[in-house]
Amino acid sequence: MEEEEEEVTDLKLQLFHNTVREHIIFLLLIILLYFSSYVVVSRFRRRDRDDLYSNDEDEVLVYRISFWLCTFTLAVAEGAAMLLPVSIASNEVLLLYPNSYYVKWLNSSLIQGLWNHVFLFSNLSLFVFLPFVYLFSESTGFVGHKKGILARVYETFTVFILMAIIVLVLTAVLSAVFGIEKFQFFWFLNLGSVHLPFLYSCVSFLGVMLMLICTPYGFVRLFGVVNQVLVRPMLLRDVNEEFSAFYMEEASVKRKLAYIDLHNVSISDAKRGSRFTNGNGRTHSYLPQPLLQHSLAHLYQRKSLVGNVDEQHQLLNERLKELYSERKELDKLRKSSTFQRTFVYPLAMLLLLFCTAVTILLVVQNTLELLIGIKALPLSTRQFTLGISSLSKLGPVGAAMEVCLIFYLGATSVVGFYSMPFMNNVRPKRRQTSLPQLMLNCGFMLVLSSALPLLSRIIGITNFDLLGDFGAIEWLGNFQIVLLYNLVFGTTTALCLANKFTATVRRELRARLTALFLLA
Incomplete structure (x- = not known):
């Protein structure tokens, strides 16, 4: 009897220690993710906003709270x-080191809780x-109330509750239309178990549809990004000679621009300096009238020979910008190492072509x-246990390839x-992104990242089951949707x-x- 009580006590202690360890791991992961997202958001946020450096303490507090919540959203x-890659890697680690003391904390309960x-949090x-x-x-704040942070909080909660009621009613109507849940008298009590998961499944479906549009386009755009960032090989090119040629042409364009500017100044000075007024109110000429007329006629004749000076000035400025960018690119080629170029x-x-x-091929x-x-x-439809068998036919190599492909997607x-094209005004820019833009971009990132495990599972990148409520999304069981998605x-x-x-x-x-048709 005492032995049974000791065994029960040991099991309870072990369960307690496991729970404490999991919560400590979750806390450390949240801190790490929050710190990384804080660095990213701080890199893009605008630093010259009035509310950031305002003398009003309420505005500063509102900005800080908004900034913290945006950072937390990006951390989520x-x-x-990282859900799917971490789960795949954990399964392979447990298979490689099943009895290792250092990986005992890595278990199915930890991954499921994650x-x-x-x-x-999503x-x-x-x-x-x-x-x-x-x-x-x-x-x-409401009209007639004292201004302050509490008045803004009251207004925010009031408007938020009204919006939540509207969204809740729409969710109940949609769930009834699709036949997910029958109408019940206390349907509003199923907020956490029915309505929020259903609403999240709708948002995840929109995210997967969005990735259907942007991911194939991203495959093409990524080649252009790599082409801009990395230095291309120099095949049958003398970079030093091209650099000297561009430098000489740039100097020639600068001389032409200086000549045109001097020409415009001469004409304006000749016009402005033809007459002056002395202290007695009489007007005199700087130059004798015949000489002044001859000078102006000569300048106008030169201007007519040159053509439209303003148009030439604009063309030379555009050419100067092109030469500067091309010379900068050539200078980058000159300074790059042979290993980097080759x-x-x-x-x-x-690597991009291979991925x-x-x-x-996996989609096909x-x-x-x-x-x-x-x-x-x-x-x-089943409870997955970590560390039983590898889900890839190639073992750890195949699992590593799956992780790389998920990050690539x-x-x-x-x-x-x-x-x-519609993201030009929303795209974040370094130190120029306002607070509403930060909110919008963090929301977009959360929708795309939440749809990434679903996309990887739908198109067959991995066979790892979607755990928790991710795997219980209803439309994932629709054969027509999944098949049509793969085909498209x-x-x-x-x-x-x-x-x-x-x-x-x-x-x-x-x-x-x-050309052939024109010649014919």
Whole structure:
């Protein structure tokens, strides 16, 4: 009897220690993610805002609270993007070192809790923190009340509660229309178990649809970004000679601009200096009248020979800017090392081509397996236990490739999203992003990062089950949606890449054919 009590006590102690350890790990992860997101947001936020350096303490407090909540939202977005890679890596680590003392803390309970925490904080950030931050920053307090921070808080909570009621009613109507839940008298009590997950599933569906548009475009744009950042190889080029030629042409353009400026000054001085008024009120000429007329006629004749001076001045200025940028690029080539020119650029391009090709092949394989019936839908229906078997056919190498592809998908989706034409006014700029823009960008990042695990599972990048409430999203069990998504994603990506790599050839063929038709 005593032995059984001791065993029960030991189990309770072990459970207590495991719970404490998991909460400590979660706290450390939140601090790390918050610190990294704070660095990112501080890099982009505008530092010359009136409310940041205002003498009003209420404005400063509102700005700080809004800034902190935006930073927390971005930290949650980073955690959502890392959910699937961390889970895949943890499974492989437990398989490689099953009896290691240093990885005993890594278990299914920890990973499951991580998914649940990210899901909870994602809901809070999307539906509570960001709306509250926006309303709080725009509030002024009710009319007739004393101005201050409490008046702004009262107004924010009032407007927020009204908005929450409207959204809650719309969510209940949508859930009833789609047949997810039957009408009940106390339906409003199911806020955390039914309505918020359903609303989050709708937002995640919009995020996945958004990634369907921006990810194929991001595959193409990423090649251009690498082409701009890295130094290209110098094949059959004498960079020093080109640099000298651009330098000489730049000096020639500067001399022409100086001549035009001097010419304009001479004409204006001749006009302005032809007459003056002395102290007696009489007007006299600086130059004798015949000499002045001869000088003006000579200047106007030179101006007519040169042509439109203003137009030439504008053209020379544009050419000077082009020469400056080209000379700067050549100077970058001159200062780059041979290793960087010869190996880094080709290696980066080959790596991008490899990742893109593997992604397309996995999408095609996943589509065929769905059609045949081999592959199951991404909707999770069972409890996953970590460290039992590898989910990749290539073992740790395949798992590492899956992690790289997931991060690659995230990078391409972000690059493609911010390269869209409608994002020109929203795109964050270094030290020039206002607080409303920060809120909007943090919300977009949270939507995209929350949709990244769903996208990776839908297109077959990994077989790792979506844990927690992520795997319980209803539309993941719809065969038509998943199959159509794979078909559209694969086709769009292939067409975008084909258009990217054949654009030069098509332009040349079109020019040749046009020339032949004109000659005929």
